[in-house]
Amino acid sequence: MKVAITGAFSYSGRYLAKLLLDAGHTVVSLSSRFAPIAAAPLTSQEVSRVEKHPLDFDDEKRLGAALEGCCVLWCTYWIRFERNGDTFAAAADRCARLFEIARQAGVRRIVYTSHTHATEDSPFVYIAGKARAASALRASGVASYAIARPCGIFGDTAGESILMNNAAWVLRRAPLFLLAGDGQQRFQPIHVRDMAQLLLELGALENEGAPSEERDACGPDKPTAVDLFQHIASCVHSRAVVSAPGMLSTRLVTQMTKPINWYTGDVILDTDDLDLLCSGLTQAEVPEDPAISRRRSLFTWLEDVGPHLGNEYISSMQRYYYQRA
Ligand SMILES: NC(=O)c1ccc[n+]([C@@H]2O[C@H](COP(=O)([O-])OP(=O)(O)OC[C@H]3O[C@@H](n4cnc5c(N)ncnc54)[C@H](OP(=O)(O)O)[C@@H]3O)[C@@H](O)[C@H]2O)c1
Structure with a gap:
């Protein structure tokens, strides 16, 4: 079958493209990239099999x-920051x-990646925009759709997981x-290979x-x-002493990261990111979903990649804004 992905050479899209190519599908990539952001998991032969638009x-x-x-179309398109006049609301309209x-x-089925607990009236502009795009999909009139709700993605290599x-690196x-x-706010991210597997299943390729x-x-x-x-840290x-004294606001912590931004030329975290991470919304809406317990462990992954984690700083700005070719 012929299927399309926004960003088959970006982060989660690469792992999804690999599963689709392995299953014999023809993959169309809609992206500004004509080469993957990192070598694995696609071989150069597989990269050449992807139709690029x-x-x-x-x-x-x-x-x-x-x-x-x-x-099927998988839409992972989103922007990392509101920047240079571009907004999450505009990104939602593009979706x-x-x-x-x-x-x-x-296209008979569209799979969209939203965020956990995204609502259009959310005070967090990032997930309010996600909810707006999800509403547009529900109302789109496409034959059927699926929405995946991550709150964070980690793996496969240390350098791919920017957060x-x-x-x-700081620790x-x-x-x-x-x-x-x-x-005490909880965070429940998914391994990128499990994310790709879920996206594949949500595409329901074998079930019209x-x-x-x-x-x-x-x-x-x-x-x-x-x-x-x-x-x-371990x-x-x-x-390093990891401490939450209880009286530091997200704005103050963001201010304290400014020297890192100045040193790296990046934005390590902005107040919107930190507010969302501290909101209690970064965990499953349906914790009893049996698929969750079968997925890869964040703690085990951290132990496996520990020796490589944080040796070098990875810039979001470089990845999302300056290396777009
Ligand atoms: N990564 C996480 O921790 C996380 C957490 C919660 C939700 N999500 C959501 O899950 C989905 C997949 O995440 P991901 O990290 O795998 O995304 P990604 O691969 O980095 O990017 C997905 C798509 O967005 C496009 N994109 C990103 N920044 C852009 C920009 N500045 N201008 C134009 N296009 C841009 C990419 O274009 P190119 O193909 O041209 O690169 C790609 O098509 C996204 O919708 C994301 O918002 C991710």
Whole structure:
């Protein structure tokens, strides 16, 4: 079958593309990238088998032509920050346009990656935008759809997991690692290979009559912020003290990261990220989903990649904004 992915050469899209190619499908990539951001898991032969088209929202005719003959579209498109006048609301509108173009091109099922606990009236603009795109999909009139709800993705290599890697980078260098609030907020991310497997299943390639569905994309470990960063510290043999004194606001902690931003030329975390991480919304909506317990453990992965985690800083700005070719 012919299928399409936004970003078959980016993060989770690469692992999904690998599963689809292994199953013998023809993969169309809609992206500004014509080469993967990292070598694994696609071989150069597999990269050459992917049909490459630009994800150009200003050229709807071309996008429609690229989607002709595709039965499923996976839309992972999103922006990392509101930046240079671009907003999450605008990104949601672009997703809505893409859903309409796909429907008109004859795509039968669309799979979209949202976020846990995303609601349109959320004070967190990142997930309010996600909810807006998800609503557009539900109303799109496409034959059927699926929505995956991650709150974080980790794996497969240390350098691919920007949040975990950069926390380890700080822990390897600083004597003190201060957290906002009481550090008891839980975080339940999914391994990227489990994310790809879930996305594949949500595509329902073998089942034309599959109903629309919405599922959490979360892993089995749900540590508090204190437990998570203490575990990272122990995996990288850091002696830093991880502490949540309880009186630090997210704004103050973000201010304290400014020297890191200045040194790296990046934005390690902005207040929106930290507010969301401290909101209690970064965990499954349906914790009893039996698939969750079968997935890869965050703690085990951290132990496995510990020696490589945080040796080098990974820049979000480089990955999401300057290396777009
Ligand atoms: N990673 C996480 O921890 C996490 C947490 C919660 C939710 N999610 C959601 O899960 C989905 C997949 O995440 P991911 O980390 O695997 O995403 P990703 O591969 O880094 O990016 C997904 C898509 O968004 C496009 N994109 C990203 N930044 C862009 C920019 N500045 N301008 C234009 N296009 C841009 C990428 O384009 P290119 O192909 O051109 O790179 C790619 O098509 C996303 O919707 C994300 O919001 C991820």
